[in-house]
Amino acid sequence: MVQMTDVFKVYENGTKALKGIDFKINDGEFVFLVGPSGSGKSTIIKLITGEIFPTEGSVIVNDFNMNKIRFSQLPYLRRSLGVIFQDFRLLENKSVYENIAFAMRVIGASNKEIRRRVPYVIDLVGLNDCTKRRPMELSGGEQQRVAIARALINNPKLIIADEPTGNLDPARSLEIMVLLQKINTLGTTVMVVTHEKELVNRFSKRVITLDGGRIISDGMDGYYSYGNEKAELFH
Amino acid sequence: MTEWTDITVMVMRKLNYFIKEGVGSIFTHRFMSFASVFIIVACLLIMGSFSLLALNVDRIIDTLEDENQIMVFIDENFTETAARSLEGTISAIPNVTSVEFVSREMALDSFKDLYEDSSLLEDLDADVLRDRYIVYLDDISQMAETQYELAKVDGVVKVNAHLEISEGFIKVRNIVSAVSLLLVAVLLVISLFIMSNTIKLTTFDRREEIAIMKMVGATSSFIRWPFVVQGLILGLLGALLAFLAQWGLYQLVSSNIVSGTGLSFISVIPFEKVSIYILASFLAIGLGVGIFGSIMAIKNYLKV
Numbered sequence A: 001m002v003q004m005t006d007v008f009k010v011y012e013n014g015t016k017a018l019k020g021i022d023f024k025i026n027d028g029e030f031v032f033l034v035g036p037s038g039s040g041k042s043t044i045i046k047l048i049t050g051e052i053f054p055t056e057g058s059v060i061v062n063d064f065n066m067n068k069i070r071f072s073q074l075p076y077l078r079r080s081l082g083v084i085f086q087d088f089r090l091l092e093n094k095s096v097y098e099n100i101a102f103a104m105r106v107i108g109a110s111n112k113e114i115r116r117r118v119p120y121v122i123d124l125v126g127l128n129d130c131t132k133r134r135p136m137e138l139s140g141g142e143q144q145r146v147a148i149a150r151a152l153i154n155n156p157k158l159i160i161a162d163e164p165t166g167n168l169d170p171a172r173s174l175e176i177m178v179l180l181q182k183i184n185t186l187g188t189t190v191m192v193v194t195h196e197k198e199l200v201n202r203f204s205k206r207v208i209t210l211d212g213g214r215i216i217s218d219g220m221d222g223y224y225s226y227g228n229e230k231a232e233l234f235h
Numbered sequence B: 001m002t003e004w005t006d007i008t009v010m011v012m013r014k015l016n017y018f019i020k021e022g023v024g025s026i027f028t029h030r031f032m033s034f035a036s037v038f039i040i041v042a043c044l045l046i047m048g049s050f051s052l053l054a055l056n057v058d059r060i061i062d063t064l065e066d067e068n069q070i071m072v073f074i075d076e077n078f079t080e081t082a083a084r085s086l087e088g089t090i091s092a093i094p095n096v097t098s099v100e101f102v103s104r105e106m107a108l109d110s111f112k113d114l115y116e117d118s119s120l121l122e123d124l125d126a127d128v129l130r131d132r133y134i135v136y137l138d139d140i141s142q143m144a145e146t147q148y149e150l151a152k153v154d155g156v157v158k159v160n161a162h163l164e165i166s167e168g169f170i171k172v173r174n175i176v177s178a179v180s181l182l183l184v185a186v187l188l189v190i191s192l193f194i195m196s197n198t199i200k201l202t203t204f205d206r207r208e209e210i211a212i213m214k215m216v217g218a219t220s221s222f223i224r225w226p227f228v229v230q231g232l233i234l235g236l237l238g239a240l241l242a243f244l245a246q247w248g249l250y251q252l253v254s255s256n257i258v259s260g261t262g263l264s265f266i267s268v269i270p271f272e273k274v275s276i277y278i279l280a281s282f283l284a285i286g287l288g289v290g291i292f293g294s295i296m297a298i299k300n301y302l303k304v
C-alpha cells in the first residue's frame, strides 16, 4: 500500500520536483505511473524507497510512515519492496543464480531457504536455462528477468519498476509487462513507471499521469491521456 | 531451547559470510593489504620502541631515587643532642621520606677508615667536624625545592645535593615521554589513514554490491561487517608481526647496551617483564585501527 497526501518535494538545488501529489495504491493493484521526462516519476519512486524524504506532506508505504521512519527501520521497509530499474543493476561477477541468491543471503537467509526459494523464482520468470550464466551473456530482456527475480525473491508486498523496458525492444518490453502482470495476479502489488504509450494502452489498468510535478489524471480506463505535443518530448 | 539454537545457527551463518568476504577482500587487494600491514608494523614498532625507552629511563630514575640522598650538615656549635633534636623538623619537610642521623664521631671514624694512612687529616674539611643527616627523597624531580627547604631549617649550615644528575635524567625522561606521546598520536593517525584507504579500495570495488544490498534491505551492520572483519584481520596481523619484531629488536639492542658499551651500570628491563603489556597494547591498537579504519571507509556508503 502506498499513500501520498499533499506531497511536495524541493531538491537541495531548489528544483521543485513535486507540487502537491495525492494518490493511494491499495494492496493487489497494478498501476502505471506515466508522464514526460522530468515530470517527477522517479522522485515519487525514491520517496517510496526511502532514498529521499518529502519536503512537505505525508508518505505512507506498507505501514511505514516515511515522515517518521527511523534510519534503522529503512532496511525493513526495503524488504517489503522489490525495486527494478531500467539498467538492471546486476552484479557482473556473479551468475544468474548467485545474483538472485545474493538478495536473500544479505538479509540473513539460510542456504536451505535459498536452495528452496531461488529455483522457484527462476522458474517463475522463465530463466531455467540460464542459471549458471553471467549477466553479460544474456540478452537485455533476460537480464531484466533476472532483476525481476531478484526483486521478487524476498516475497515483497510491492514491486516498483522505474522504466523497466527503457532499454528493450517492443517485443521484449511486452514480455516484461506480461510478466509483471502475472506477478500481480499472484498477489503482489505492482507499480510501473514508463512513458511508452502503446505499451500502457495494451493493458486495461489504472494509469496515474504526471506532468510538471502534478497529477493531471488518475483513472482506471487504461488510457495514456495527455497531449501530442507533450508526447513528442519523449523522443 | 530451539530459539537459542536458531539464533546460534544464524549468528554462525553470518559470521561465516563476513569472514569469507573479509578474507576474500584481503586477497583481492594483496598489495594494499600487505602495505597496510607493513605500515601498522612500522608504526607499532616505533611506538613500542619509544615506550620501552621511556620505561627504561623511568626505571633508571627510580634507581637513582633509591640511591639519591641529600647530605644536611648541622652547625658545628650545636651539641649532639641539639643536632638530634632537628630530626623532627627535617622529616616534616615535604618530599622527605626518611632521615638518618650521623654524628661527627661516626663520620670521622668512617672517614679515617677510608683514608687510614693519609695525611689528609691535616687539612680536614670543616664538614668532617659537623653532625649530619642523610635525607632520602620521594620525588627526585623536586630535589631543588627540597634542598631549599632544608637549607632554611635553623641550625642547618650546608646542604649537599647532586642536582645535575637528577636534572639530567628528568630532562631525558620528559623529552622521551613527550616524543613518545607525540609519535603515538601521529602514528595512530597515519595507521588509521592507511587502513581506511586500503579498505576504501574494497568498498569502491564493491560499491554496486553495497548499493544492491541497501536496495534489498540489508542492515547497515550487515553491510559493514565484512569490511570490519577485513580491518580486524589486517590489524591483528600487524600487531602480531610487530610484537615479534619488537621482541627481536629489544633483545638485540639491550644485549648490545649491556655488553658492548660502557653503559653497563644501566640495567635494562627484561623483555619478559613487559612483553604481556606490549602484546596487549599492540593488539588493542592494531584491532582498534582495524575497526575504526573500516568504519571510516564504509561510512559514506551507508547514508540513506
Ligand SMILES: Nc1ncnc2c1ncn2[C@@H]1O[C@H](COP(=O)(O)OP(=O)(O)O)[C@@H](O)[C@H]1O
Binding pocket: A011, A012, A013, A015, A016, A017, A035, A036, A037, A038, A039, A040, A041, A042, A043, A044
Ligand atoms: N537529485 C536531484 N537534485 C536536483 N534536482 C533533481 C534531482 N533529481 C531530480 N531532479 C529534478 O527533479 C525533476 C523531476 O525529476 P525526476 O523525478 O527524475 O523525473 P522523471 O523520473 O519523471 O523523469 C527534474 O526537473 C529533475 O531535473
Ligand SMILES: [Mg+2]
Binding pocket: A041, A042, A043
Ligand atoms: Mg526517471
